[in-house]
Amino acid sequence: MTSIIEFTGVTKSFRAPSGLVTAVAGVDLAITEGEIFGIIGYSGAGKSTLVRLINGLERVTSGRVIVDGVDISTIPEARLRAVRSGIGMIFQQFNLFRSRTVAGNVAYPLRVAGWPREKRDARVAELLQFVGLLDRAHSYPDQLSGGQKQRVGIARALATSPRILLADESTSSLDPETTADVLALLQRVNRDFGTTIVVITHEMDVVRTIAHRVAVLDEGRIVEQGSVFDVFSAPTSETARRFVSSVLHDQPSEGDLDRLRGSHGGRIITAQVSDGSRLGAVLSDAGTYNVRFEIIFGGISSLQQRSFGSLTLELTGPDAGVDIVISQLRSITAVEEVAA
Amino acid sequence: MNDGWDWDVHTPLAIKAVGETFYMVGATLLIGGLLGLVLGVALYTTRRGALLENRAVFAVLNLAVNIVRPIPFVILLVAVTPLTVLLAGKSIGTSAAIVPLVIAVAFGTSRIVEQNLVTIEPGVIEAARAVGAGPWRIIFTLLIPEALGPLILGFTFIFVAVIDMSAVAGIVGGGGIGNFALTYGHQRWNETVVWISVGAIIIFVQLVQLLGNSFARKALRR
Numbered sequence: 001m002t003s004i005i006e007f008t009g010v011t012k013s014f015r016a017p018s019g020l021v022t023a024v025a026g027v028d029l030a031i032t033e034g035e036i037f038g039i040i041g042y043s044g045a046g047k048s049t050l051v052r053l054i055n056g057l058e059r060v061t062s063g064r065v066i067v068d069g070v071d072i073s074t075i076p077e078a079r080l081r082a083v084r085s086g087i088g089m090i091f092q093q094f095n096l097f098r099s100r101t102v103a104g105n106v107a108y109p110l111r112v113a114g115w116p117r118e119k120r121d122a123r124v125a126e127l128l129q130f131v132g133l134l135d136r137a138h139s140y141p142d143q144l145s146g147g148q149k150q151r152v153g154i155a156r157a158l159a160t161s162p163r164i165l166l167a168d169e170s171t172s173s174l175d176p177e178t179t180a181d182v183l184a185l186l187q188r189v190n191r192d193f194g195t196t197i198v199v200i201t202h203e204m205d206v207v208r209t210i211a212h213r214v215a216v217l218d219e220g221r222i223v224e225q226g227s228v229f230d231v232f233s234a235p236t237s238e239t240a241r242r243f244v245s246s247v248l249h250d251q252p253s254e255g256d257l258d259r260l261r262g263s264h265g266g267r268i269i270t271a272q273v274s275d276g277s278r279l280g281a282v283l284s285d286a287g288t289y290n291v292r293f294e295i296i297f298g299g300i301s302s303l304q305q306r307s308f309g310s311l312t313l314e315l316t317g318p319d320a321g322v323d324i325v326i327s328q329l330r331s332i333t334a335v336e337e338v339a340a
Numbered sequence: 341m342n343d344g345w346d347w348d349v350h351t352p353l354a355i356k357a358v359g360e361t362f363y364m365v366g367a368t369l370l371i372g373g374l375l376g377l378v379l380g381v382a383l384y385t386t387r388r389g390a391l392l393e394n395r396a397v398f399a400v401l402n403l404a405v406n407i408v409r410p411i412p413f414v415i416l417l418v419a420v421t422p423l424t425v426l427l428a429g430k431s432i433g434t435s436a437a438i439v440p441l442v443i444a445v446a447f448g449t450s451r452i453v454e455q456n457l458v459t460i461e462p463g464v465i466e467a468a469r470a471v472g473a474g475p476w477r478i479i480f481t482l483l484i485p486e487a488l489g490p491l492i493l494g495f496t497f498i499f500v501a502v503i504d505m506s507a508v509a510g511i512v513g514g515g516g517i518g519n520f521a522l523t524y525g526h527q528r529w530n531e532t533v534v535w536i537s538v539g540a541i542i543i544f545v546q547l548v549q550l551l552g553n554s555f556a557r558k559a560l561r562r
Contacts, residue, residue, distance in 0.1 A: 055470055084472035095467035099485035099559075109471035111481075140561060160471070 005031040010063035023049040025220035038211030088157030092169035096141040147178035250299035266316035268339040289321030357520035372442040376449020437514030452494035489560035496552025
């Protein structure tokens, strides 16, 4: 596993009217070739700056950025242009050229790269076929819907067959259904061409849907990173926890607990559910200890092709029996007692 | 009193005047408009955070434009006489009038060009940079096409202003319809000649505006 993008101690500061603003503060990051890597953070966390350091649209203040073996942080602008044709980029506002047709937009990077006309036309047709917009080749961007615009953006970004695709909030201005379409398309790009995709987003759902690994960015620093499954199942930072709870509603909030405590007199526990955790086996034996159970909250969904979630249970019966059931559950999964 | 339109006297003079107006306006727009485009693009691309950011160049250009633009045209006309003599060989006549016209138009156009370019989404320029396009390529293949509709309207506006200014240029013997109206109409108390001249200018302006609007609509596709 080799890193195609590597950040070492990267800092980026801007001079602003209010003084020096540090958008990215000492970031270390390694993105593996062929993966979809999510970078999530709230607005102002420095995500957009971070992603622009990869194709040199922004230059580092200190530290090093190595992309595909080239030190982006030091090479001059003129050489950077050659590097950029190997890195595609898509944007939240699509940034299509309104004066050019769909085909003209997709052809632009090829013109820049100096492709001859016939090769260019063939490639444009191939790309429009791939994103399903061949019939709109002669339309102008203003005549397209948001989802179509982003598909043109993707075709344009892929024109020169880049090994890296940067997606800067690429679905943030799309409705949920169109978002799903665009994410599916990005997944297809990753699968079919092996393109490494860096996805910048503030939506945990996007990360959950397509990313393999994720880094959580807060005030210019990476506060947590790891496989999407690990970050979802055991977030260690407050920011990550907030992002996870924004999409997973399987854990009761304080308010939910208050309500549950009011209507359920027994002991309340929350048990994590994943593939192979056989909660049912333990619970069906609970009667042996005169313990009855009730499922009062929770949810199980899939994450990275694995089951994932938690269930909140009310256990009633003699204390000793409930203790036994809880300890049996603990032997197979993580259990938290939320109310006695 | 010699009222009315004398076909034998006025018609050949009017035809010559129309020709002179076309010449002045055409040459001014061509040279001044082009210089204005270059100056406007330079202003836009050297400003802070732009493609060819250069504080010194921007400061100088910006100051120059701010100094020249507010000068009333009649004063500019006289003030640039030494330059006119240098370039046109004389200080009066139709060709001589083109020198101050070009200066006024170049500086006026530069602001209009700059304003129209500013309306381009920065993201669009970023998208072009992201595929490896250099600043010059972006200027010619992106900035100008993206702003073409408003640019055409801006140039139409300038066109009409040049027709107006070319009439003022009659003061230095610039010729053209304005001079014709002044010499054969106003100064000889011949209102018919004045009104016919004014009418001709109005029709001319209408045609230009109509043409400009139609081209702009085509460029904007609406």
